[in-house]
Amino acid sequence: MRLMTDGEDDTIPTQVERRSQDQVNQKVSELVQFLLVKDQKKIPIKRADMLKNIIREYKDAYSEIVNKAGRTLQEVFGLQLVEIDTKRHIYILINNLPHAEGQYLCRKQHSVFGDVRKLVTEEFVRQKYLETTPIPLTDPPEFKYQWGPRAEKETSKKDVLNFVAKIQGKDPTFWASQYSETKATP
Template sequence: QVSELVQFLLVKDQKKIPIKRADMLKNIIREYRNAYSEIVRRADRTLQEVFGLQLVEIDTKRHIYILINNLPRAEGQHLCRGKEKEKMGLLLVILSFIFMKGNSVKDSALWEFLHLLRVYPGKQHSVFGDVRKLVTEEFVRQKYLEITPIPLTDPPEFKFQWGPRAENETSKKDVLNFVAKMQGKDPTFWASQYSETEANQ
């Protein structure tokens, strides 16, 4: 529910539409109404940590929210704005998925995972555009991801791994901490991933 809510809020933010609590309940939270405040709190934390955005209630009577840019304005600091920032958020989610699945995933597994986030590879996405192209071309060209054909597969299958830029710009420890925060668990919960991050230090 947290991932779905994050996606929902990002799409609304693209159009700069204020977000009503009623819409969040109706479209995303539905039967998890009792956990509303916990889901919103976790979604807000993810938005802050991944996208540099903060969910702010601007009308406490009617429960209307907006997303505001929460990134530091340090002088000379390079900030990717708008769609670039959101693409980096999606990239972090993909890198996390690859790492948690043992550092390599089949393309079919990745598309299935993105489906759960309501990001469909075959459809034009309002935030990310052509998702398949973004993942298989742009992220690969930027060296965030590597895509390799799996031998002797018909129809051809591919596997995704971290690219060299991802290895340099982030660490598996950061990614594991991100996943742990998303799931509300301690990083040691994932024993093999945790020992890998410790070994990489």
């Protein structure tokens, strides 16, 4: 650290400060890449994994690195880093770009989904799109499925209902209970 004397510009960083800031910026870039890879597979991101795999010896700059990575994700990719579990410090990325009206997936049929049961009961649960609760005293076991924290952050029930209604060529009020639920939640 250099001492400041009269007439010196205190806004010019020293070589040590510059190198340190360059290293922090490198960690920001590495964290952005790490988060994008995790998000590609829709794997929730743990703070412990960010510290262990990327931030390492820069733990004292954790907040700065995560905040800068969050700004980069927002500005460059339109993604928002959201903490969905404040006790266990688990994060996800959500698409923050506005939905393009009228742009829907191709209408041709796909056989890409494979085992749909596995997709719904395992993949979507692991990715936090769905949460399951066992229904007591059922044989064979039955489960209640609800929106998970990722689904709640990425879309709204109203948008999903409107999308389904448009595909089906029906008015959203056709599904009365779901329609009333969208009116009850903001």
